[in-house]
Amino acid sequence: MKKQKTEGFLIVFEGTDGTGKSTQLDLLASYLLAKGYPVITTREPTNGKYGQQIRTLYTNRKQCSHEEELELFLADRRQHVDELLTPALAEGKIILCDRYFLSTAAYQGAVGFDPEEILQRNSFAPVPDLALLFQAPPEIGTERIVKGRGDSLNDFEQQDTLKRVAAIFAAIKKPYIRVVDATGTIEEVHLQIRHYITLLFSEAQHPTSD
Ligand code: TYD
Numbered sequence: 001m002k003k004q005k006t007e008g009f010l011i012v013f014e015g016t017d018g019t020g021k022s023t024q025l026d027l028l029a030s031y032l033l034a035k036g037y038p039v040i041t042t043r044e045p046t047n048g049k050y051g052q053q054i055r056t057l058y059t060n061r062k063q064c065s066h067e068e069e070l071e072l073f074l075a076d077r078r079q080h081v082d083e084l085l086t087p088a089l090a091e092g093k094i095i096l097c098d099r100y101f102l103s104t105a106a107y108q109g110a111v112g113f114d115p116e117e118i119l120q121r122n123s124f125a126p127v128p129d130l131a132l133l134f135q136a137p138p139e140i141g142t143e144r145i146v147k148g149r150g151d152s153l154n155d156f157e158q159q160d161t162l163k164r165v166a167a168i169f170a171a172i173k174k175p176y177i178r179v180v181d182a183t184g185t186i187e188e189v190h191l192q193i194r195h196y197i198t199l200l201f202s203e204a205q206h207p208t209s210d
Helices: 021-034 049-057 066-090 101-109 115-121 138-148 159-171 186-205
Strands: 009-015 039-043 094-098 130-135 177-181
Touching: 009 021, 009 066, 009 101, 009 159, 009 186, 021 039, 021 094, 021 130, 021 186, 039 066, 049 066, 066 094, 066 101, 066 115, 101 115, 101 159, 130 159, 130 186, 138 159, 177 186
Parallel strands: 009 094, 009 130, 039 094, 130 177
Antiparallel strands: none
């Protein structure tokens, strides 16, 4: 029999850029808060010192080696886990986090690291209760970035990189991953996510024996 869940929930939003993760995270947060759940929202890279360093890499990744870049993402996550995620889970919060270690496996995997090894290097980080993996053809993502944000693509968002990133995301098999078809309308995608949340909460209340 599984232990009755007493801690909070860690729900992470993963996928390639421009698939609507951030919009959906905000919508889900409003929905759960209106129902009275103790929700907090957060993101990686964080606004901490390592996260800020990472943001300076957006326009020119050649400023540091791939290994240094990977280490920055890991240092940022370690700080996030210690200062926010672990305490909030212990307090029973429902954490909605925009990107987490599957992003490291996929993005840093896309520049040559072994995704499995990256996952192992993240073993310090709490395993999410649910990872919503947003999937849409990379063309849709890049079009949304350029038209919606009125922006050009940064180094992490170049089309060929995103194709490799999407392929790695799709190949990672974990029991907590649920694929979200991000090609629908905002409301359609929101309803898919609500469905997964309902399942997660009911599984936690009625744990199955294993
Ligand atoms: P993103 O969520 O797009 O942040 P913002 O809205 O501030 O642009 O994430 C920034 C980029 O960082 C994104 O292209 C993916 C990349 N990234 C990694 O390469 N590895 C990681 O571990 C994480 C968390 C993000």
